[in-house]
Amino acid sequence: MTxxxxxxxxxxxxxxxxxxxxxxxxxxxxxxxxxxHLYRRTVLGPFWLTANMAIFIGAIGFLxxxxxxxxxxxxxxxxxxxxxxxxxxxxxxxxxxxxxxLAEHVIKLRRLPLSLxxxxxxxxxxxxxxxxxxxxxVVAVVFGIVxxxxxLLIVPALLLSVINAAWIGLVLATLSARFRDVEQFVGAVMxxxxxxxxxxxxxxxxxxxxxxxxINPLYHFVELIRAPLLGTSPELxxxxxxxxxxxxxxxxxxxxxxxxxxxxxxxx
Numbered sequence: 001m002t003x004x005x006x007x008x009x010x011x012x013x014x015x016x017x018x019x020x021x022x023x024x025x026x027x028x029x030x031x032x033x034x035x036x037h038l039y040r041r042t043v044l045g046p047f048w049l050t051a052n053m054a055i056f057i058g059a060i061g062f063l064x065x066x067x068x069x070x071x072x073x074x075x076x077x078x079x080x081x082x083x084x085x086x087x088x089x090x091x092x093x094x095x096x097x098x099x100x101x102l103a104e105h106v107i108k109l110r111r112l113p114l115s116l117x118x119x120x121x122x123x124x125x126x127x128x129x130x131x132x133x134x135x136x137x138v139v140a141v142v143f144g145i146v147x148x149x150x151x152l153l154i155v156p157a158l159l160l161s162v163i164n165a166a167w168i169g170l171v172l173a174t175l176s177a178r179f180r181d182v183e184q185f186v187g188a189v190m191x192x193x194x195x196x197x198x199x200x201x202x203x204x205x206x207x208x209x210x211x212x213x214x215i216n217p218l219y220h221f222v223e224l225i226r227a228p229l230l231g232t233s234p235e236l237x238x239x240x241x242x243x244x245x246x247x248x249x250x251x252x253x254x255x256x257x258x259x260x261x262x263x264x265x266x267x268x
Contacts, residue, residue, distance in 0.1 A: 006255060013258030017170075020115030027116050031123035050129040057083065057135060064200055073143040077230060080139045082199045084132045085225035088161075089186060089218065090190045092125045096169035097176040098185040104268040114264060118169035122162060136229060145231060154228040163246045167253040174260050177267040193218055217241060 020027070057080050065075040099117045106112065139145075176182035196212075199222065203213040213219050220234075220241040227234040 009252045009258030012261060013200070013254045014263060016113045016257075017115045017166075020113035020119055023113065023116055027120040028123055031127060034124050035127055046217070049128055050134045053084070053087075053132045053135045057139070060200070063075045067117070068201060068205075070202075076138075077139050077145055078202065078226070079200065080136050081226040081229040082222055084129060084136060084229075085222040086194070086197070086199050086218075088125055088129045089221055090194070091167055092121065092127070093172065093186050093190060094183060095121050095125065095163070097172040097186050099169065100173045100177045100268065102265060103260070107265055107268060114173075114261060115166075115170060118166060118173055121159055121169060122165050126158075126162070129230055140229075148231050150231050150233045151228050153233055154225065155227055157224045157234065160242050160246065161221060164221070164242065164249060165247040167246070170257045171249075174257055174264060177264045178260075189264070197222065197261060202258070212259065217245060 057076065061076040061079050062072070064079065065072050068075065076154050097116060099121045100107065100114060103117045107114065107117075116261055140147075172182060172186065193216075197216055198213055203219070206213055214237060220238040223238050224242050227238070229248045
């Protein structure tokens with residue numbers, strides 16, 4: 001592939017990504033309507049998300065704190081913050097892989113930047129996370145977790161998570177437009193990774209084998225959000241993995257998405 005064709009692919013991708021982001025009113029409205037549509041005619045509405053999370057944490061927290069012989073005041077906040085972060089990650093990856101497929105009729109009817117539908121998915125899951133954070137606030141009050149300066153790191157942590165989510169979403173959505181097995185593959189892989197990622201268990205249980213947690217990128221993305229919620233700063237390795245993943249991921253995605261973007265409407 002020549003330098004000129006690479007430059008064209010990157011320029012095409014950059015144009016679509018920037019134009020899609022500039023239509024924030026549209027994808028913001030669509031993301032909110034997705035949640036309202038899912039819970040229309042229900043009593044609690046979107047707050048069913050909060051209720052489901054609260055019931056899960058309440059049931060699992062007490063049980064697993066006994067299994068791991070951990071103090072309830074330590075384990076429940078750890079589980080709650082970690083599971084909220086994991087829910088954001090896994091649901092986004094699965095939904096991002098089908099974001100273009102579900103928008104097939106719109107894409108074929110009018111010209112729109114395809115990145116818009118990935119932004120829509122990101123925004124929808126940020127709204128879901130906001131509902132789930134209510135559970136963490138209650139847990140923090142009950143167990144006396146007081147916000148401090150490290151808590152403010154949740155802002156750059158979420159921003160960095162969104163930056164990574166955007167390029168991963170574009171890649172998965174593009175692949176899924178061509179190969180419809182991607183959604184099922186992602187779901188199956190995430191089910192396996194759920195048990196090997198420190199969500200229910202703490203990484204220090206690995207002892208000298210903590211390297212197995214450190215080489216798991218998902219652990220760092222969970223910890224990126226969990227640590228500030230618990231009032232601590234993510235480790236330097238976690239920041240390095242998140243920033244490095246964003247830089248390398250976006251460089252590859254600009255070429256990958258720019259090259260394949262013209263074919264996506266035909267694949268749909």
